[in-house]
Amino acid sequence: MKLKSRSGKSLQASVPGLPSGLRGTTLIEIMVVLSVMLVAVSIFYQMVLSTKRLRTVNHENAVAFGAARSIVERMRNEDFADVYRIYNADPSDDPGAPGSAPGNRFPVEGLPPLSSAADGMVGEVMFPSVAVKTKPAGGSPGVVGFGALQAQAIPEWQLREDFADAELGMPRDLNGDSIIDDLDHGDDYLILPVRVRLEWEGVFGSRSVELYTMLGEFKKP
Amino acid sequence: MKAPHRSGFSLVELMIALVLLGVVVAKLTIVVEEAQRSHGRETARMAIEDRALQVLDRISYAIMGSDRETLFPDPSMPTFTPRLEYRVSMGVEDGQVVLGDEEVISVTQDGSSVYWAENEGQANERLVVWSNDVSQLLEEELLNGSDDNANGLSDESGLNFVIDRNSVTIRLTLQGEDSEGQIIDHTVEATVTCRN
Numbered sequence: 001m002k003l004k005s006r007s008g009k010s011l012q013a014s015v016p017g018l019p020s021g022l023r024g025t026t027l028i029e030i031m032v033v034l035s036v037m038l039v040a041v042s043i044f045y046q047m048v049l050s051t052k053r054l055r056t057v058n059h060e061n062a063v064a065f066g067a068a069r070s071i072v073e074r075m076r077n078e079d080f081a082d083v084y085r086i087y088n089a090d091p092s093d094d095p096g097a098p099g100s101a102p103g104n105r106f107p108v109e110g111l112p113p114l115s116s117a118a119d120g121m122v123g124e125v126m127f128p129s130v131a132v133k134t135k136p137a138g139g140s141p142g143v144v145g146f147g148a149l150q151a152q153a154i155p156e157w158q159l160r161e162d163f164a165d166a167e168l169g170m171p172r173d174l175n176g177d178s179i180i181d182d183l184d185h186g187d188d189y190l191i192l193p194v195r196v197r198l199e200w201e202g203v204f205g206s207r208s209v210e211l212y213t214m215l216g217e218f219k220k221p
Numbered sequence: 222m223k224a225p226h227r228s229g230f231s232l233v234e235l236m237i238a239l240v241l242l243g244v245v246v247a248k249l250t251i252v253v254e255e256a257q258r259s260h261g262r263e264t265a266r267m268a269i270e271d272r273a274l275q276v277l278d279r280i281s282y283a284i285m286g287s288d289r290e291t292l293f294p295d296p297s298m299p300t301f302t303p304r305l306e307y308r309v310s311m312g313v314e315d316g317q318v319v320l321g322d323e324e325v326i327s328v329t330q331d332g333s334s335v336y337w338a339e340n341e342g343q344a345n346e347r348l349v350v351w352s353n354d355v356s357q358l359l360e361e362e363l364l365n366g367s368d369d370n371a372n373g374l375s376d377e378s379g380l381n382f383v384i385d386r387n388s389v390t391i392r393l394t395l396q397g398e399d400s401e402g403q404i405i406d407h408t409v410e411a412t413v414t415c416r417n
Contacts (some may be wrong), residue, residue: 024229030238034245041249048256055263062274066411076414077388218416 056203060111067108067123068196068211075125075194080217084186087125090157093186111200126195128163128170129186131155158184159192167212168193191216261400269354269407273395276335276351277409280326283337284389286310288320289415292384301374301381303328305389310417318417328380332357335380335393355379356394360408388414 075083085093086101094101105121107113113120161180163170171180174189192215199208230238284292287307296302304327308320324339335355338348356379361370368375372392374383383390394408 024234027234027237030241034241037245037249041252045252045256048259052259052263055267059270062270066409070410070412073388073412073414077386077412 053204057207060200060202060207061209063108063110064198064200064207064209065211067106067111068198068209071106071123071125071196072194072211072213072215075215080192080215081187083192083215084127084129084159084189088127088129088157088159088186089131090155093157108198108200111198111202114199114201114206117199122200123196123198126197127159128161128165128168128174128193129157129159130163131157157186159186159189161185165193165195167210168195169214258401262403265397265399266405266407269395269397269405270409272352272354273393273407273409276395277391277393277411279337279351280335280391280393281411281413283307283309283324283326284391285413285416287324287415288318288417289387291320292389292415295384296382297384299368299373299375301377301383303332303378303381305382328355328378332378352395354395354397356396356406358394359392360394360406388412 075087078086082095085095087104089104091099091101091103094103104125105119106123106125107120108122111122113122159174160182161171161174162182170193172193173180174185174191174193176190194213194215196211196213197208198210199206284305284307286309288310291306291308293306294302294304304325306323306325308323311319311321313319322340324337325341326335326337328335333355334350334353336348336350338346340346341348358364359370359372359374359377359379359381362374362377363369364376366375374381377392379394379396381392383392390410390412392408392410394406396407397405399405
């Protein structure tokens, strides 16, 4: 914008000779100031949002770890020799009737499951075990590789000392014979490494936590 | 003598600046107020949740160290108790487990406070109030004889214990107000197993 005096002389702010104390603020200057203010406000708002996000994430973590601790405490409540059979993925070896135990998957109130979780569960209990064989319905067991389980076949899980998982402290001796072998120790373990994994659809995307522990049998004198 | 030329704002410039300033100030006010409200709500919720988790941890550790045989009363689903007495194992002497003094975790008669006491009602009583914000009933539960919150219990108190063999499930609802006076409930739950 160009201002002119009555004599037709330009009165731009940059006109030399005009006392600086008499010059006003140009629209550009105001726009610059407003832009700076907007940037400052947006930074402040981003900070508030990120604080809220952190709070949500912390809350989800607290719920997840609380659920993981509770499932471990429930495992401690069972007879130690039955813990593996109650909480593994194989319903056929449950104490009592097949399928009567809670199994290795569990829901958590307040944490929605991942869309990829077909059973709608959030938590999973994991042992150093592998599915090494199948028992086809009506047929004799056939050996297949892990992950190559056939439809209609029932996986047979084995608790193994040679399972490789550094976070579970494996491989290691589970039955106290000082030998790490490739046999099933589901019936004679003395210590039981456990991993509890929770995966859920958080407010800010899919999230997961894991908890590791080692169960053992402790008896009063 | 001619007056010196003075430049300033035109009315149009002033109006544009004022309108822009007004819009910015209005938006800023809305943002700041909402941020303050949100911060107040979140702070209050966070405080209640932290207190609830703190009390839950205290109760959990107390029960973990207790001797299962000393737990009293012994309610199993669908019954519960707002009061749990127990004794802690102090060690073994001459092959015998030595137990500590009788301890109790309970809510006060008005149901608003949770406390821990040792030798309750005796001359050497020790009593510590762990929280004064306990809700009368667990979150979403109504005093109507029904299981409103679908946890298998009816009309359960704000602090309650359910025992299943060696495990104790603890449920606790704390209640507070946020910065706008709105009631906030926060419920925590844990299952612990007696180690002794």
